Amino acid sequence: MSKLTLEQEALRRRTFAIIAHPDAGKTTLTEHILLSGGAIRAAGAVRARGENRRTQSDWMKIEKERGISVSASVMTFEHDGKMFNLLDTPGHEDFSEDTYRTLTAADCAIMVLDAAKGIEPQTLKLFEVCRLRDIPIITFINKLDREALDPMELLDQIASQLQLDPAPIWWPAQSGNRLRGMVEVGTGTFQPYARKIPGAVEDAGHPDALHLDAASQYFEAGELQEMRDAAELVEGGYPAFDRQSFLEGHMTPVLWGSALRHFGIDELLKAIGDWAPPPKTMKAMKAAPPETRNAPEPVELTVEPGAAEVTGFVFKVQANMDPNHRDRIAMFRMASGSFKRGMKLKVQNTGKSLSVNAPIMFFASDRELAEDAFAGDVIGIPNHGVLRVGDSLSESGMIRFAGLPNFAPEILQRVRVKDPLKAKHLKKALDGLAEEGVTQLFRPELGADFIVGAVGQLQFEVMADRLGEEYGLEVIFEHSPYAEARWIDGTTADVEDFMSKYRPQIARDLDQAPVFLAKSSWETGYVMERFPKVAFTKTKERG
Numbered sequence: 001m002s003k004l005t006l007e008q009e010a011l012r013r014r015t016f017a018i019i020a021h022p023d024a025g026k027t028t029l030t031e032h033i034l035l036s037g038g039a040i041r042a043a044g045a046v047r048a049r050g051e052n053r054r055t056q057s058d059w060m061k062i063e064k065e066r067g068i069s070v071s072a073s074v075m076t077f078e079h080d081g082k083m084f085n086l087l088d089t090p091g092h093e094d095f096s097e098d099t100y101r102t103l104t105a106a107d108c109a110i111m112v113l114d115a116a117k118g119i120e121p122q123t124l125k126l127f128e129v130c131r132l133r134d135i136p137i138i139t140f141i142n143k144l145d146r147e148a149l150d151p152m153e154l155l156d157q158i159a160s161q162l163q164l165d166p167a168p169i170w171w172p173a174q175s176g177n178r179l180r181g182m183v184e185v186g187t188g189t190f191q192p193y194a195r196k197i198p199g200a201v202e203d204a205g206h207p208d209a210l211h212l213d214a215a216s217q218y219f220e221a222g223e224l225q226e227m228r229d230a231a232e233l234v235e236g237g238y239p240a241f242d243r244q245s246f247l248e249g250h251m252t253p254v255l256w257g258s259a260l261r262h263f264g265i266d267e268l269l270k271a272i273g274d275w276a277p278p279p280k281t282m283k284a285m286k287a288a289p290p291e292t293r294n295a296p297e298p299v300e301l302t303v304e305p306g307a308a309e310v311t312g313f314v315f316k317v318q319a320n321m322d323p324n325h326r327d328r329i330a331m332f333r334m335a336s337g338s339f340k341r342g343m344k345l346k347v348q349n350t351g352k353s354l355s356v357n358a359p360i361m362f363f364a365s366d367r368e369l370a371e372d373a374f375a376g377d378v379i380g381i382p383n384h385g386v387l388r389v390g391d392s393l394s395e396s397g398m399i400r401f402a403g404l405p406n407f408a409p410e411i412l413q414r415v416r417v418k419d420p421l422k423a424k425h426l427k428k429a430l431d432g433l434a435e436e437g438v439t440q441l442f443r444p445e446l447g448a449d450f451i452v453g454a455v456g457q458l459q460f461e462v463m464a465d466r467l468g469e470e471y472g473l474e475v476i477f478e479h480s481p482y483a484e485a486r487w488i489d490g491t492t493a494d495v496e497d498f499m500s501k502y503r504p505q506i507a508r509d510l511d512q513a514p515v516f517l518a519k520s521s522w523e524t525g526y527v528m529e530r531f532p533k534v535a536f537t538k539t540k541e542r543g
Contacts, residue, residue, distance in 0.1 A: 006338055006374065007306030011278045013376030015333070017087040017103055019130070020112035021120035025142040029112055029259035030075070030088045036265045037079040074331060074378045076361050082273050085378050089126075098316070098437060100129050101389065101404050105315040105333035105378060108276035110268070111252070113141050115148030115175060118157045127162055130249075136277065137252045139166065140268055144182075144193075145258040148175035155238070158252065165251040167241040170267060171234050172256045173219075173227050180218050181206075182256055182264065183231050186240070190215040193263055206263055247277055279305040279376035282335045284392070285400045289351030303335050303399065305375035310337030310345065311394040313401040314387050317436045318380075328432070329360065329380040330387035335401065339373040346397025347387065354393070356381055389437050390541070406509075408538040409440050409453025412482045412517065413460060416449060418474040426450070429471040434510045439463055442485060442507035442515055451507060451517065452477070453485055482517040484524050486536040494533040502527070513540065 004012075020026040075086045087106050089099040103109065109130050113119060130137055141154060148154075155166040170191070173180035181192040190212040196203055207218075212231070216224055245251040255271060257264015282303045288295035303311055312334040339359070346353050360380035361370040373379045381387060390404040417426040430450055434441035439460075440453040454460055460477050467473045482505070488495055499506050499514060507515045516536060518524040528536050 005306070006308065006336075009338070009374040010305035010336075010376055012082045013085065013279055013374065014082055014108070014272055014276045015085040015087070015106055015279065015376045015378065016108040016110060016272060016276055017089055017099075017106035017135075018110045018112060019089055019099065019103075019123075019126040021114070021117075021122040024112045024114045024117075024120075024123075025259045026112050027088065029110075029140065029142060029265075030086065032259050032262050032265045033086060033269055034075060034077060035262065036269045037077045037084060074380075076378065079269065080273055083377070084272070085376065087378070099126060100407075101315050101437060103129055103133055103135060104313075104404055105331070106135060107278070107280055107376070108272070109135050109137050110272070111137050111139050113139065113154065115141050115143045115154065115256070116146055118149055118154050119161050124161065134249050136247050136249055137164070138268070138271055138275070139252045139254045140264070141254065141256045142259050144172055144175050144179055144256055144263065145195075145261050146176050148172075151256075155254065158254070162252075164249075165239055165245065166254045167239055167246075167251055168234055168254045169241060169271065170254075170256050170264070171231055173223070173230075180223065180227070181215075183212050183227060185231060185235050185238075188212045188231070190218075191264075191267070192218045193258075193261075196261065203262070206261075243275055246275060279335070281305065282401060284311070284335075284402075286398050287348065287400050289346070289348055289397055291351065298400075303401075305336055307336040308338075309395050309399070310339050310343065311335045311392070311399045311401075313393070313404075314381075314389055314391045315404060317387065317389055328384060328435075329382055330391070332379050332381050332387075332393060334373055334375050334377050334379070336375050337395070339370075339377075339379065341369065341371050343395070345393040345395060348392040348394065348397055348400045349388075349390070350386075351397060352386060353397070354381070354383065354386060358382055385432075385435070388435055402541070405539045405541055406437075406440065407455070408485050408487075410455050411457065411460075412442075412451055412453050412480045412485060414449045414478040414480045415452045415475055416478070418476060422473055425471060426467075426473055426475070429467055429473055431510065433463060433466065438466070440485075441510055442517065444504075444507045444517070446504050451480055451482065481519055483520050484518040486516045486518065486524060486538065487540045488514050488516050488534055488536060490534040494531070498527075498531050498534045509540075 018026050018030055077084050087102050089102045111123065113123065139158060151172055155168065158164055158166045168185050170182040170184055172182045179193050181190055183190045188211055189209050191209045192207045192215065194204060194206045212228065241253050242251055246253060253271060253275065255264060255268050257268065259265065284301055284303050285298045286301050287298035312332050314330045314332055316331040318329050318331065341359055342357055344353055344355050359370040361368055370379050392400045417423060430441050433439055442451040442453060444451060464475055467475050488498065495514065502516065505517045507517055509515050524536065
């Protein structure tokens with residue numbers, strides 16, 4: 001039992017997401033943060049051997065085979081008196097929707113940049129999502145052990161492309177084969193870098209930090225003075241770190257290192273602990289569940305992390321993490337209260353009551369039972385289709401947080417199963433994957449084919465892989481005649497009038513909401529002009 005108050009427990013939580021362009025080293029960084037936090041003994045991609053030589057956060061078969069992250073995973077660990085909830089997001093742009101949903105559960109983001117490439121297109125996209133949600137950003141410039149761009153050029157990119165004031169906390173002494181270490185701006189503390197000895201099984205690690213004036217043995221002729229001059233220039237030329245400006249989203253502290261060589265990781269973890277915000281106050285509505293008789297009008301309110309009632313929302317549903325059991329786990333981000341195992345929670349969106357007898361604390365695909373949890377924590381709630389992405393849960397069943405958006409898919413394809421006798425199994429499997437948000441499922445009102453929508457081609461490959469691996473279904477994706485999907489809304493009469501005229505192109509999504517499937521963007525524009533009273537939208541709120 002915790003001796004701390006609810007407010008104190010919330011204050012020691014740090015819930016953060018890691019965002020990056022593919023191949024910037026995000027998953028390796030995740031491993032090494034866990035290593036620094038004492039959560040694992042060896043980083044999967046670095047020191048383990050044989051079957052264990054895989055990262056802790058990439059647990060799906062396709063992730064292990066391709067070496068990419070395609071699913072957001074959650075890892076919880078305690079370090080230095082604080083509880084860290086690390087949300088690892090997919091870097092691949094085809095999974096931007098999963099990343100967006102995960103960022104709704106984060107209070108801070110770690111933006112990883114490749115020191116040789118700087119800001120890449122996907123980094124910009126993810127940054128825009130952070131800006132939409134006012135999420136403060138800590139920048140970690142990775143891969144210093146390779147030849148890198150000039151550090152000032154990297155900071156200029158951050159300032160010009162992201163409109164953020166970069167505040168360098170450390171400054172690197174060269175890169176690649178000439179990397180000597182890095183100096184802390186303002187204090188003169190120098191952290192030496194030691195190259196790995198070729199052929200050595202164990203990485204000896206890096207020497208202890210010392211003052212720059214006493215670090216001459218780590219430099220060659222003239223380099224130490226260069227380092228002093230650079231540190232002086234940086235201190236005078238860039239703004240000092242201001243935490244308030246960082247929390248407001250105007251400034252980003254910049255740290256450097258090499259995730260692969262475990263260099264700069266301790267400093268990053270300390271920065272997260274010191275500067276990342278604790279769980280924030282959230283806006284919500286107090287509203288009775290649907291179909292409540294004589295229900296009062298919904299009222300806006302704010303939910304404080306130290307409030308007594310347990311409240312929160314589901315930001316992700318993950319099925320079949322354990323292939324031996326058809327499990328379905330909802331990832332529940334707590335907004336307030338003190339959760340105890342066995343508690344009853346109500347789903348505001350449906351009015352259903354749920355006994356949470358086996359809540360899970362995540363460690364990627366490993367898990368243990370959670371006896372208690374507080375604001376900022378992410379717990380897994382096993383359920384059989386009761387919980388959906390965007391659902392709000394609370395003890396009273398009256399609290400509703402803003403729903404999570406579904407975005408109109410960019411690619412629409414028909415899907416059918418090779419064995420016609422398994423058609424019923426296909427519907428169940430597609431429903432399950434659509435509930436997770438892997439893809440979107442549309443069922444045309446005329447015709448038997450399922451239409452599957454996704455942001456990018458890789459989602460279809462992951463879907464085919466999972467249907468085969470988890471459900472034993474061999475599927476074929478075929479070109480569909482549709483190019484765009486739009487949700488339709490308006491008065492019942494207007495919507496019915498439109499649907500009667502375009503019945504062959506009307507489908508229903510997972511929530512039975514009507515969707516118009518257009519054959520081209522020109523057709524979308526044409527019907528929007530013809531039916532001005534009907535709203536054709538690219539996004540739909542879930543929950």
